[in-house]
Amino acid sequence: MKTIIDIAQAAGVAKSTVSRYLNGGSVSDETKEKIERIIKQYNYVPNTFARSLKAKKTSIIGIIVPRLDSFAVSQMLIGIDDTLRQEQYQMLLANANQETAREIEAIYEFSRQKISGLLFMAIKITDEHRQAIAQCKIPVVLIGQDDALLHSVIHDDRQAGYLLGKYVLSKGHRQIAYLGVTEQDDAVGIQRKLGFQQAFADTTDHDIRYYESGFRMDQAVVAAHHLLDQWTPSIVVAATDNIAIGVFKAALSRQIDIPTTLSITGFGDYDITEIMHPALTTVKFHYKEAGQLAATNLIQLIHGQTVAKTTISNCELIVRESVDNR
Template identity: 30%
Template sequence: MTTIRDVAQQAGVSPATVSRVMNGLVGYTDATRQRVEGAIKKLNYEPDSLARTLKTRQTSVIGLLAPMVSDALASEVMRGVEDAARERGYAVMLGRTGVKSTFIAGYLRTLRTYRAAGVILISAVITPEMRQLLGPAIPIISVAISDNSGSPSVAINDELAAYDATRYLLKLGHRRIGLLAGDPVSVFVAQPRQRGYERAMIEAGCATVTAAGTFFYESGAPGLAQLLQQDPDLTAIFAMSDEMGAAVVNELQKLGRRVPEDVSVLGFDNTSTSQHVHPALSTIAQPLEEMGQIAVRKILRSRDLGPRVVQHRLIKRGSTGPPRASS
């Protein structure tokens, strides 16, 4: 049976260093971490989780809770969380909680009973009630959302990302740009993104045209109808999620409008959905998988739980181009 000493010998480090790497602690270089992780994979090492539980009074479980969030976005974050957790000998307990606080509370109580190593929330802010249910010993962090209060989080700057997205469409020559927004009650995602869009449009001297969606595919077609009712001559639409963006592309084509020749469409998130539509969707990329990995490292270090802002980037694909008059 492979032991931690075997891994240490293979990697050329001490058993204590292997333990620090597996638990996400500090005190080693990236090169050392890569050697240790390579040795773990090569030797197929599986840590004795029972012994670790008895020693640390903590199980090898990380809770991953997804309240109301799109499947495409959640799956990207999950992949990063599971990869980072597995490398460190942790299992992931997934809970799809919806929007019902009773479901979230139930999962948190269970994770506290299990003495989980930490909890990661996907696109949901941390509330005082959540902290109380978990207790002070279990760290919690949110991914893909930040309330700007200093709470533990890994997220992009949503307002800046939406501003950059709108500026890109403006630079292509579009002046009649509609926004298919997310749920208006989404204070920490939809509202900042709308502010970014409005700021760019106002700076360019252009009128804003908005319709509310839900971030989900099903809201794309009715949202598009609302936008076109306000301005039938829109030449570009910025959707706050790839799912809504994909729905807009499909619905425009049903209406006989070509994408991007008649109407350009820009999404948000760079999930797999953005490439499963024709033409492929230009989008603002959140590094969702990497964000999940960062969250795992932060909760296992436990002393590194401040907010982390990661960089977004623009992905240009076939769904955007200059308006016909500018072509």
């Protein structure tokens, strides 16, 4: 491996001059050309460690995701990658596998790698998280989850629940099973549900019953069977598209016709929901844009600029075929 000294010697200049060339400092056209040629010839690549050690900064952004096999996560990653590339940042990725301990671990590990910023898709922010983040002194932008202190880009989960609630109401449904997720997850577990309930605030002739499922499709199938064993609603409102797909699967295996006998809705507008049969009525979030926004905000934070504490990414109701009139 060639070092800056090799280049300097070959070009007949001091290494500080080469360094200046590398960092866009003032160098005469003549030496510039000379250095350029030598670098190309030697195929010289500066050592990032030496550079970062001295300059005390890196071009690496850490990203913590709860899982890798999720449409929402993939889309957000695409958005993040998009803007990070443009700004010449690299992505260091950690999969927390939905475990808080692994999230904390990743924060410290990232700190050791001296990332210049952190993009964090958390399920729930605890004091332990706040402490780790504070200790590492890294700029952070949360994605998908709000926090009193940290910067965040969130989806309008409340509004999403409300829009869907109003729609379900308008279609005449009154026997409603809400298949949610743990309230540990504020955005998905609480806000969507609150928005949904709000849509029914002025209605009295309805019966909404609450059930809970895990995030994975197979967990949703189990939860849906459990639900359908207990009750016969006219609609199941699932807290995510993935869970809705699980309900589809359970209903199918019970020979329940969708949507004639049972209507189903989701949240998220996953790619696949469009081609399901019947196509799923859901609420679309702009995941890719949220990822871009979060990356942009983080970079501004790194540059010491001020950024709105909370950025809200909007949503829209996508009406398809899985909800029947009642």
